[in-house]
Amino acid sequence: MIGFGKAGKAVASVILQHPDMELVWVLRRSDVLEKRSVAEFLGVSPATGTDATIHSIEHVDIEQFLDEYPVDGIIDFSPASGIYTYGRAAARRGITIISAVSHYAEAEKELLAELARETVVFWSPNITLGVNYLLFAGKFLKKIAPWADIEVVEEHFKQKQGVSGTALKIAEALEVNISDINSVRAGGIVGRHEVIFGFPYQTVRLIHESISREAFGNGVIFAAQNLKGLANGLYDFEDILLPYFSTGKN
Structure with a gap:
């Protein structure tokens, strides 16, 4: 996960308590909580028994970091500029990008489209x-x-x-x-x-x-589960909800 503000903390808590998800690390700009246990900081017990560690982006080389701590997907709750920090490195490794950033300028939207040629990219301004x-x-x-x-x-x-x-x-x-x-x-x-x-x-x-920011966590999990197996491209919630709107009358 990139970003550990109020929404990021709530999402991390939900993921840690989900039996089919594993939070590997949290990357944030500040070094105040660096090397701390995410589960310990949030006061939750990981459902999978695997904890995550908080790292400061100021002290890592993103290329080396992603090789040392490989993941299937990156969840972005950082400022809009965060995509420049990890985007291309993640796309080259085929890491799914799930962005919950509220606002992107045209330049960032163009970057998302570029990254989507190499990996699965999902963006939803509100991920509930x-x-x-x-x-x-x-x-x-x-x-x-x-x-x-x-x-x-x-x-x-x-x-x-x-x-x-x-x-x-x-x-x-x-x-x-x-x-x-x-x-x-x-x-x-x-x-x-x-x-x-x-x-x-x-x-x-x-x-x-x-009702609470944990709702973002449910949305992240839903998106992650429904993005599995999709071809490279830029997706939004409509893309993954559409199949559910078929009545499937028999």
């Missing part, structure tokens, strides 16, 4: 399963009723700056003007997104609320 189901369902409803009025509301903790990456993605997918996104900043709200479809005689509301 529920919010991506909301997005998927919203697109279906818009297709059914393109004339409905649509409003997007996003709520987050007081300190969060700017419009959430998830709200921007929802607005883009549903063709809602970014300036029309309604943002609320209050208290310690982890994250709440609502899409309101206004019909003449009824209203449909699609709501997703993150």
